Structures are given as C-alpha cells and as structure tokens.
Amino acid sequence: MSITIKDVAKKAGVSISTVSRVINGSKPVSNEIRQKVLKVIEETGYMPNPVARSLVMKKSQLIGVVVPDLSNVFIGEILNGIEEIGKMYDYDILLCNTYGQLEQELRYLNLLKAKQVEGIIFMTWNLQEKLVEYLEKIEVPVALINRNTSKLHTPSVSIDNFKAAYEMTEFLIKNGHKRIALIRSSMDQNAFGLDQYNGYKKALDDHGLEIHEELIRYGNWKMENSYQIVKDFIDENILPTAIFAASDEMAIGAINCLLDNGYKVPEDVSVVGFNDIKLASIYRPKLTTIHQPIYDIGAVAMRMIIKKINGEEVDSNVVTLPHELIVRESSKCIE
Amino acid sequence: MSITIKDVAKKAGVSISTVSRVINGSKPVSNEIRQKVLKVIEETGYMPNPVARSLVMKKSQLIGVVVPDLSNVFIGEILNGIEEIGKMYDYDILLCNTYGQLEQELRYLNLLKAKQVEGIIFMTWNLQEKLVEYLEKIEVPVALINRNTSKLHTPSVSIDNFKAAYEMTEFLIKNGHKRIALIRSSMDQNAFGLDQYNGYKKALDDHGLEIHEELIRYGNWKMENSYQIVKDFIDENILPTAIFAASDEMAIGAINCLLDNGYKVPEDVSVVGFNDIKLASIYRPKLTTIHQPIYDIGAVAMRMIIKKINGEEVDSNVVTLPHELIVRESSKCIE
C-alpha cells in the first residue's frame, strides 16, 4: 500500500513523533535529524495521509460549497473565485449541487458537517425559512452568496441588489419609459430577487409612477421561462416599452421572444438584464445590465470563510461589493 | 463535541461493534437489540464519522473531479451529470480547477490520491504526455472526458469527434463551400481538438478539396480569441465562405466579428460550431452545430467510475456516445 509515517520513521531510524515534528514543524528537531528525515521523505515520496490527520485534528482542509446549478455561468464564475482562493490556502472543495431543492440542501448540509468540512459556502435561489434556522445554529462557519439581507445572522457577500435594481429602474424611467415590466424570481418571500423587486418598486414610487401588477412576473432564472413570459405579454396585448429582467439569461430569453415575434430591440422595446455575465456583451444586441464582480464574490466569500476558520476577526458579516450600471445596446431612450 | 459510536453504544447498553453492525448491516443483529440501537441513534441524531470510516476502510465515498474551467457551460453541464449520478450512489465530489495548467493538474492528481478518493474523472484541454504517463500508473480508477483516443489505456467517454467533424465538414462541402476555415484548439499534438482537425482534413481530402493551411487557425476555446482570428482573416483578405469552429463559443466569437465588420451570417459567411451548448440555439443566428449529449457524458463517466470501484466489469474502456449534426440558421447553401 501507500507509504506511511511509520515507514519513514523506520527508514530514518527515528520515532514517528519525530517525523511528525519535522513535517509539521510543531516542535524543534535537531538539524541533523531533520535533514535525515527530510531525505527519507524525499526518497520515498511520502505524503501524510490527510484522512488520518483529519481524524485526529478534526480538521479536513475541506470547504463545502453548495450551489443550485452547475451549468449556470454566473455560478461557474463564482466557483472559479472560490476555487482559486481555496487553492491559495490549501483548501479543497467538496461540491454539492442541489438544483435549489430544499431537501437536497438540508441533506448536503448534514453530509458536509459529517465530512468534517471546516466551512461552508452556500448559494441558493430560494433561502427558505427552514434553511435559515439550520444555518444559524450550524457549528461550522458559513458564508452566504448573494444575500445582503442584514436580518440574517449568517454572514454573506453580494452586491447591493436593492440599490442596483433601483438604479436600473431609474435609468429606464429617465429614458422616458413609464410602463416597465419586471421579470423577477419566484414568488416566495425568501426568494433571491426580492431585493431587486423592492428596488424596482421604490424607484417607480419615487418617480411617481404607477405600479402595474400585471407587468410583474415570476421567472425561474431560465431563458425559456422569460421567453414565455414575454409571449404572454404579447398575447395579452400589454407589451411594455421596457423590460427589466432580474438576470441576463432571462433578459436574453425576453429579447429572443421579441425578435421571434417581429419586434425590434431596443427600437420597439428596451430590455435590460442583471449580472453582466460574459454573454451579456457577446449577445447581440449587447445587453444593458448591472455589472457584478462575480469572480470576486466567490473569492471574497472564500477569504471570509478562511478568516473565520482561523479565528480572525471578520470586519463585517455582510460584505457588499460594488456594482455598476452598464449601458449597452439593448436599451434606448424614448421620447 | 459530536456524538460518537461509543456514546450510542453506552446509551443502548451494547458494544460498539453491535452498533457498527446495525449501521452497516454487516452482520446479523437480533431484532430486539437492533430496535434499541436504532432508537438511540434516532434520539441522539448520531451520524457515523465518515473520516474515521475512511481511515479504516481506505474508502472515502469521494470522487475527484478535475476540470480546466468552471465558468464554461459545457463543463458545467458535464458536472451536472457527474454530480447527479454521484448523488445516486452516495459519492461526493472533490472539485479541482486547473485552468488547464499541467502543474496544477499534477498537483491535484497527487492531492486526490492522498485524500483517498476512490476514483477520478479527468478533463483537460490539452492532455500532455506527462499526464498520460501519470494516469496510466495511478492506482485509482480514472475516467477521461472527451477523449476517444483508443491509444490511451485510460478509459474515456466522449462522442466520436473525428466522425462528427468529418460530417460537419462534409455538410459544408455539400452546401457548396470550397474554402472552409477551421478554428481548432491549440497547436499541441495532444490537444483536445486533434480529432476534429483530422476529421476536417479527411473530409476535404475525400472530396478532392485542397487544404488551405492559412485557413487553419489555433484558438483557445475563448470567444475573444476566435473573434481576433476572424479579424485576421478579414485583414489578410482571405475570408472564406465557411468557418468551422471547434466549439460553439468560438463560433459565436467568429460571428460577432463578422457582424461587427459588416458581414452577414449566413448570407456572406457560414459559421458552424461544435457541442450544441444551450447558447447555440439562443444566440441569433441560431448555430448550426454538432449536438453532444453533454450531461450524459458526465453521467456515463461517473457510472463508469463507480462500476470500476465496485469491481464490476466495464464493457468497454472507450465509451462513444452518439452525436448529431444540427442545422440551424448560421449556415447556408451557396451556389
């Protein structure tokens, strides 16, 4: 089998404790012996067994990462950030995909705890009550992605979704739009996207614009879905002059539907998105959207977790990263 | 701390082996005692410590998954497949992102072994010689993604890239194209994409068409890159009537460049892709491309690994999944 600390000790003619000491630098070892041990390690290619180490130290160098979808580029980019920072600190990622299903989320949270992960980065579309409770009393450090609800006791990192949505809506208003549709996420109270919804409403309010309930629709972050929603607008004959989709994918679904039905974007309808995934500037017309530092969100979350693990003070439980309104081709000023 | 098997044993008034037996069903236990133990487990919420279990069994219920990029939708979808099947069999995923760098790949392979993973699913852009060697003598089961080179001893799952590329090229030829550019992957001998290249060449050959070396370019799977390549075609005044990109992303980059420079697709130039990622049918013009069962590739690889772990016979070392040529809007017949 694999070579163990015992083998190294024997070959070097020392005790296993000594070997352990030179590996971990946990206690002084005379230079002579250290060299001898190091040489044997070199020769044998010995690598300490992390599982054994985990068992005794109750540490695993593992971070559990829970996401609702792996084929979502937004999430993928966040994962890139997480992984990159993890690598820097020698943390590995235990990946869990839940498709946003509560049952899976709970199951995985349990499993991760059992696997002795040292921290958990958690992402979901819909942060249900049950989850919140669970997360608040879990023993390992947790970081939430894309939730800036300070009501939660659980730390999180995201942009200011409320403000961003407010800005975008205001931008549309200042461009002369009065009937502005919103394609947001699920209806659930705790759904990701609630902040966007509130920002949207506040902006309309502040500018004395009426809120047309029939123009607020619930999507599921999928293009097909927003496509259908816009189709409904058309069929119901209530197509607005602007559509604000809570994600770039949904914006693109909306645009495609418009194009397929003979409408021009942005000439007939302005469509704006959210996130600024790579596709946003590649799709034609290029999307007007809210830019988020996606990679950084992942990176910051990981840094936060690692700090917590090391018992370092974390400045704030809710990290809010900057966003930016990017005006491209999918929106226009109307008279 | 957490509750252990000892606690359960004490509470139930039995030995730890008995508890172990009821957990694992490894040996018969009288019904009476089983119930008692089960009850204690229920009450205490006891969960066996997988780390300890790993240590003694030298099994971890962990599969290492090595990928070159997480924000790539093609890879994301494969991951979905891998994860889904893993979940079914209670395997978890240790995720490693290498950005295709050999150094990282080697490092992770080592690390995964140390972490006692039971299998490894490996994906890279460029399967370098050193990697091949390493993979052939690694002790744990390995499955390669998207390599159908039977020269390798390492099992793999993919479509028949050669055949697919051949079909696509032939399709273009039959559509009247004579000057067909290929945007393939890196120049490296072992690069993913070599099969496509060969299929392309063979098709031209078989149809008596000359191979224009200047029309064969090396991309890096990124849109920006193929964009530039097409720009070069334009600047060098050698724009062909058809462009075959080895990935949908690269096809889209190519189209964007064409559009930006006043060319129409497919009227002026036909552009076809490879993979049929979701975007392919969402982007306008919709892409003519080769459909791959992406999710299935991941799922099959995972199944394969699990079979190997269980010592089951695996039918074939090289699993080739079906592909399909999908004709959409980005290509047309020329006279």
Place this chain on the structure above:
DNA sequence: GTGAAAGCGCTAACAA
C-alpha cells in the same frame, strides 16, 4: 531534543 504511548471514531477479525 527525542521517544513511548494514548487516542481520534470507526471496522473487522477473533473469541465467546
């Protein structure tokens, strides 16, 4: 500065 020994939580002979 070094080694012996205990123990992390679990499984699996081996006895009974």
Place this chain on the structure above:
DNA sequence: TTGTTAGCGCTTTCAC
C-alpha cells in the same frame, strides 16, 4: 448473536 480487541495513520501529551 454479541463483545473484546487490534489496528487504520496520524498528532500530541508526557516522560526522559
């Protein structure tokens, strides 16, 4: 059928 015991490979007291 059940319990006792010896490890899995490692870290860490505690003596020396």
